[in-house]
Structure formats: C-alpha cells, structure tokens
Amino acid sequence: MPVHNLRALGAISFKIIALVIFSFMLLHGIFVTTVSAHRMVIIKGGEGRLQVLYDGGIPAGRAMVTLYDRQGNVIVAEGPVDPDGFFYFDPTLDVGRATASDGLGHLAHFDFMMEKKQPEIAPETAPGTALAEGEQLQPQAPPVEAEQPQVPLTLRVLLGLLFFGIIGIIFQRRKSKC
C-alpha cells in the first residue's frame, strides 16, 4: 500500500477510534454498575450486613469496611470482615456509603442511597461485629447471591471479543485486497 494511503488510513482510523470511544462512553452507564470495582464487590446481605467478595464469589477475607454517613464525610462504623467476607453493623445507623479495601489495591464501593431492593437473607448478630471464628449463622442463611449486573458477564466478554474480532477481520480483508 502506498505511503500516502497509509497516512490517510491512519487519519481515518483515528476518527473511527474516537467515535468508538465516544460511543462506549455513552454505553458506560449501562454496562458498569456502581458497586463493581477492581475485582472486588460489596453485596448487601440484609439489614446490617454486608459481604465483600472478589469476582467469582471468593470472599475478600482481608478487607476493611468503612461506613460513611449520607453526606459521605463522617465515618459511622469501621472494621474488618470475617473470613467469609461478612461485615455486620448497627442497622439503625444512618449509613450512606460503604467502601472496602483489602490493602492490596482492591477497592469496592456500595451506595446505600442507590441500592436496589434485595432479598432479606441474614439473621442479625451483634451490630458492628464480625462473626467469631467457627460461629455459624443460625438458622442457616441461604447463600448470598452476588448482585446481578445489568448485562451478564458472558455477554460483556463476548461484546469485547466481538469488538476486537470485527477490527481484526476488517483489516485482514483490507490487507488481503492490497
């Protein structure tokens, strides 16, 4: 392919890339949920109970949870999760936002003001404490369902692969024509 054609192609591809990025920015609100962060999420498991999980449902046993008031300024509760990733707090607290950090660069947020209605799953334990080692929830609580994102993970992964696949096919066909 002549050099000037390549340059023109470069200019076009920049416009296309800019357009694609802008479109994806618009779609961002649809695909990225407010509770998802880098491989760690906070799930509300009933009144006064949160669970911190990594992608795939693995409990984040190292996480520290911090609860803020509705203004997001004052810490109303703070503490580590138990080995199963559960954190318990006083449900009467005026909590607006929760953040969790495992100290290794994983961070998760949960906005109580934007939360969706979720099924009640947990009997209460002492507020503000994690379960003692070996202590069982009584009666047996059903497993916590990870919050379902608006678009299933498989579909989002396929969408990403499709994006790269289409680009690859387009340029492969152009290459074979040259």
Next chain:
Amino acid sequence: MHIPDGLVPPVISATGFALALGATVPLYRKAGLPASKITRISLVAAVVFVSSLVHIPVGLTTVHFTFAPLAGILLGPFSFVAVFLAIFLQWLLLGHGGITTLGLNTFAMGSAALLSCFLFCRISSLLPARGKHAAFPAVLAAVSGALLKVVLVGTILLFSGFPRETFFLLILLHLPVILGEGAVAGLAVYHLSRHFRARGEAFAGA
C-alpha cells in the same frame, strides 16, 4: 492487577497519563499504526482483554493474569496499543481498573510488555532458537516483564500512601502469576516456533 479509581491521588493519575502518552506518541510518530499490524494487534488485545478473567485465589485475595509479556513478545512496541485497548474495554465492560487510572495501568502493563519484548529479542539473539530452547528466552522475558509490572504497581501504591508491607506482599502474592506468565509465554513461543519451522520460516517474535 489493575489500579481502580479513587485509590491514587490525582497527581499520580495525571503522571500515569503523561507517561503512557509519552510512550505511545513517539511510537506512533515513528512507525504509525500500520494497517498490516492491526489484525495481529486486535487478536493479541483480545487475549489480554480476557486474561483478567483467569484468576487464582492466593491466601485471602485473588490475583489474575495479564498476558502483557506475551503481548510484548508477539507485538513489540505495538503491544502498548493492544494493552491500552484491552485495559479500556476491561474498565468499560468488566468494571476492572478505572478511567482515571487508565494511564497508570497502561503504563504498568505496557512497560512489562516492552521489557519482555526487549529481553526476548536480546536473549534470543544469544541462544540458538531451536526446539525447546525457543521457549527459554520467552520464559525469562515474560517472568521479568510480569515482575516489572507488579513492582511498578507496588511502587504506585507506595507513592499513594500504602505501607511498605503492601509492596512486598503484592510481589509475594503475584509469584504464581509471574511464573504462570512465563509458562504461558514459553508454551506459546515454543508452539509458534515449531509451527513456523514446519513452514520453513523462523519465528522472531515481534
């Protein structure tokens, strides 16, 4: 691993964008983005994109692959573009990383890719690249690249106020992934070199 939004101060985020741009712009000016490379870049970017879904539970946390070193070996300097696209889509579609830390994550993973490419070329030129030996430079290069990435992320966290223990813990926890990256790159290069040899050609990476 990816650095998420809200973890690092804005100054460090801005520095990340500057470093990523500083690495990408000279490359684009020098080599452009040749149409002939875009198919390969797309395919490797797709591999990097899905790599973060392969995670390993280590202790009370999880670590995941990036395949950035493999991207560096296969794409050379163009791996920066592949890594940027993959990280961008990981943030957009999977919620991994963050938009304010896109530059930092691109710089960390792109540096790993570039170091792997550099070491692979250097070591390959010193060794006879035949049979099993073809994989050896790739393993060394990928392990070094993956280690560099973790060191860079750890350094960024240190500058963001994390304790020194975090740095060492990060490296310790990522050891399985660092070795895994080496194994994957070694296997990929071994099979590619066999494939190329069967066609009477030599596999020279990027």
